[in-house]
Amino acid sequence: xxxxxxxxxxxEPDGVALAALAAVHLVELVxxxxxxxxxxxxxxxGGSTPKAVFALLADYRRPWFARMPxxxxxxxxxxxxxxxxxHAESNYRMTREALLDHVxxxxxxxxxxxxELEPEVAAARYESELRNSFRLExxxxxxxxxxxxxxxxxxxxxxxxxxxxxxYEMMRLVAANRVPxxxxxxxxxxxxxxxxxxxxxxxxAGAAKAARLKEVMLGPRDVERLPSQLIRPASxxxxxxxxxxxxxxLPATDGQGRGLIERVG
Numbered sequence: 001x002x003x004x005x006x007x008x009x010x011x012e013p014d015g016v017a018l019a020a021l022a023a024v025h026l027v028e029l030v031x032x033x034x035x036x037x038x039x040x041x042x043x044x045x046g047g048s049t050p051k052a053v054f055a056l057l058a059d060y061r062r063p064w065f066a067r068m069p070x071x072x073x074x075x076x077x078x079x080x081x082x083x084x085x086x087h088a089e090s091n092y093r094m095t096r097e098a099l100l101d102h103v104x105x106x107x108x109x110x111x112x113x114x115x116e117l118e119p120e121v122a123a124a125r126y127e128s129e130l131r132n133s134f135r136l137e138x139x140x141x142x143x144x145x146x147x148x149x150x151x152x153x154x155x156x157x158x159x160x161x162x163x164x165x166x167x168y169e170m171m172r173l174v175a176a177n178r179v180p181x182x183x184x185x186x187x188x189x190x191x192x193x194x195x196x197x198x199x200x201x202x203x204x205a206g207a208a209k210a211a212r213l214k215e216v217m218l219g220p221r222d223v224e225r226l227p228s229q230l231i232r233p234a235s236x237x238x239x240x241x242x243x244x245x246x247x248x249x250l251p252a253t254d255g256q257g258r259g260l261i262e263r264v265g
Contacts, residue, residue, distance in 0.1 A: 005232050007217055007261040009240035011247040015205050018243045019052040022203050025241060026053065026146065027064045029199050033145035034072045041133070042146040043076040043189060043197070045158070046091030049205045050148065051098045058102035070104045074133070078147060079159035079188040080113035082122070090115060119176035119185040126187065127174040142173065144197040147189075153208050155216055155226035158194065159186030162225050166190065191230040200231060201239035204246040213242075214249035217261055 012018040026042070033040035044050060057064055077091055085092045092112050100110065111129055114122045134142040149157050159177050160166045166177040169190045177186050194200060204213060216228045217240075223229045231238060242250075253259040 003232070003264070004236060005238060005263045006236060007238045007240060007263065009242055009247065009250065009253070009259045009261075011242050011244055011253050011257040011259065013244050015049070015052065015243055018049070018203070018205055018241060019056055022049075022053045022148075022241050023056040023062075023064050025201070025239075026057070026148070027067050029146045030068060030073060033198070034069045037145070039072045039074060040069070040145045041074045041076065041142075042148070043078045043144050043194075044095060044148050045078045045150045045203075046080075046094050047150045049150065049203050051094055053203070054095060054099035058099045060102075065103070068103075073105065074109050074111065075100075075105065076111045076130075076133075076144070077113050078149060078194070079186055080115040080122075082115045082119050082185040082187065084116040085112065085114075087115075113174075113187050115187060119178075119187060122187050123172070123174045123176040127172060130173050130193075141193055141196045144193075145199065147194050147197040147200045149194070149200065149202050149228075149231065151202055151204055151209060151213065151216070151228050153212055154181075155212050155228050157202070157228040157231060158191075159188035160191060160227040160230065161186075162227060164227075167223060167227055167230065191227075194231060195233050197233065198235065199239065200233045200235075201241055202228075202231075203241045205243040207245040207248065209246040210248040213240075213246060217250065217263075221265070 012021050030040040080091050081089050083090050113126050130142045151157050161179045166175045169175045173193050175190050216226050
């Protein structure tokens with residue numbers, strides 16, 4: 001690729017401050033989308049760091065709860081494990097317990113991946129859900145207002161794992177991806193769909209992420225081994241929200257904790 005990518009990152013001192021930053025960032029993006037288009041369609045990921053953000057958003061005592069235009073929000077998922085929705089490993093269950101059970105969203109606003117189905121069936125049904133929700137025609141891609149991503153210690157993002165078929169999936173919106181290293185199937189948005197979003201951000205915390213994050217953002221391109229390098233938003237801007245430990249091996253930030261990396265190719 002010859003296009004330029006601006007990687008803009010904000011570093012917070014710890015996980016508590018990071019969760020607050022992410023909550024504010026998400027509310028602001030949703031507000032902007034509602035002003036511009038009348039609603040906001042966002043895709044979220046699982047994991048302990050997003051869970052802390054959801055808990056803040058769901059707390060009616062916090063300012064973000066009142067600010068969030070809940071009635072204009074449509075919630076989708078980036079990926080899901082192939083388990084029932086009440087399973088301990090379900091991304092949906094985590095989101096429901098941390099967020100959905102506490103906020104005024106109706107069932108029509110919640111678009112769940114059906115991890116309890118056969119993987120290919122679940123992927124096909126979610127692709128149909130996207131096509132209907134976004135009113136897509138032909139090869140048109142959905143354009144989410146926000147996609148929130150994590151990154152594994154192995155360099156995966158969404159459920160696009162190293163050396164798996166989803167790395168090469170460019171025609172479908174949603175893939176059923178066999179992950180041998182987990183001995184499991186996953187359902188995932190494909191990387192062309194993620195890259196089409198208006199705003200894509202990684203939310204990362206902890207020292208275990210530092211070396212891999214540096215490799216993904218600054219190292220040579222090797223998407224087979226580091227699938228997170230596939231994330232190059234069409235907007236030309238990728239945002240990283242990080243705690244100090246995760247950001248430890250990136251270039252130094254300014255006095256406000258902000259940093260910038262520019263990549264070409």
